[in-house]
Amino acid sequence: MSHGARVIRTGVSSAGPAAPPSAAASSAGSDAELVDGAYFRSCSGMLKVAQMISLLVGFISVNNSQWTDYSAYSYFQIVTMCDFVMILFFYIIHILRIYRTLTCVSWPLAEFLHYLIGTILLLIASIVAASKSYNFSGLVAGATFGFLATVLCVLSIWSSYKVSCITQSTIKLMKKYSSIAEQLYNRHMQFRRTN
Numbered sequence: 001m002s003h004g005a006r007v008i009r010t011g012v013s014s015a016g017p018a019a020p021p022s023a024a025a026s027s028a029g030s031d032a033e034l035v036d037g038a039y040f041r042s043c044s045g046m047l048k049v050a051q052m053i054s055l056l057v058g059f060i061s062v063n064n065s066q067w068t069d070y071s072a073y074s075y076f077q078i079v080t081m082c083d084f085v086m087i088l089f090f091y092i093i094h095i096l097r098i099y100r101t102l103t104c105v106s107w108p109l110a111e112f113l114h115y116l117i118g119t120i121l122l123l124i125a126s127i128v129a130a131s132k133s134y135n136f137s138g139l140v141a142g143a144t145f146g147f148l149a150t151v152l153c154v155l156s157i158w159s160s161y162k163v164s165c166i167t168q169s170t171i172k173l174m175k176k177y178s179s180i181a182e183q184l185y186n187r188h189m190q191f192r193r194t195n
Contacts, residue, residue, distance in 0.1 A: 034096065035095055035096065036094065036095055036096070036097050039094050039095055040095070043159070044094070044156070044159065045091070045094065045095075047152060047155060047156055047159075048087055048090065048091045048094075048156075049091075050152055051083075051087050051149055051152045051153060051156070052084055052087050052088060052091070054145045054146075054148045054149040054152060055080045055081075055083055055084040055087070055145070055146075055149045056080075056084060057141075057145045058076075058080050058141075058142045058143075058144075058145030058146045058148075058149060059077055059080045059081060059084070059142070061138045061139070061141040061142035061145060062076055062077060062080075062129065062138065062139060062142035062143075063077060064138055065136055065137075065138025065139045065142065066136055066138070066139075067139075068132060068133075068134050068136070068139075069132040072128045072129060072131075072132040073129060073132070073139070073142075075125055075128065076125040076126070076128065076129040076142065076143075076146065079118075079121045079122055079124075079125040080122070080125070080146065080149070082118070083118045083121070083122055083149070083153075086114050086118060087118075090107075090111050090114065093107065108160060111160060112157065112160050112161065115153050115156050115157045115160065116157060118153060119150055119153040119154055119157060122146060122149060122150050122153060123147075123150045125146060126143050126146030126147045126149075126150055129142060129143040129146060130143035130144075130146075130147070
């Protein structure tokens with residue numbers, strides 16, 4: 001039998017009703033947590049995982065196949081691995097919320113430029129790999145996964161461009177309409193004062 005001190009928590013204090021414990025814990029925990037769990041389940045996070053998987057499968061398919069043209073497939077391997085490493089880098093940046101502490105870098109712009117350049121290089125590498133495959137199944141599979149990764153990267157470019165443009169245009173519209181609303185309110189108040 002234990003005779004230690006026991007704490008009983010109630011929902012009401014002398015200052016008034018307490019906040020629900022789940023809301024207080026989630027708001028405090030979201031900033032204090034090291035890993036952003038919501039990014040795992042977000043569309044952008046799942047898209048990055050799909051890109052990394054398709055790039056890795058394409059690399060492994062080409063690496064384990066019989067090569068007919070060394071330069072074409074070594075270029076394909078270099079592009080897929082560089083793209084894989086950069087996507088993994090940005091994935092870690094988002095998961096660990098590093099973008100919040102390193103504010104000197106424009107992360108959306110850096111990611112947009114990476115996807116733009118990486119997608120063009122990946123498309124070229126996939127076209128070259130497909131043209132030099134000579135119906136070897138591993139090389140065809142590698143080129144196919146290269147094209148799949150290219151499509152997924154284009155989706156990332158489109159979504160990041162859409163988000164950044166909509167956000168900027170929305171902010172401009174809000175500023176414009178708030179100034180118009182303020183002018184209308186001031187005119188209305190002047191009209192009321194004169195009548």
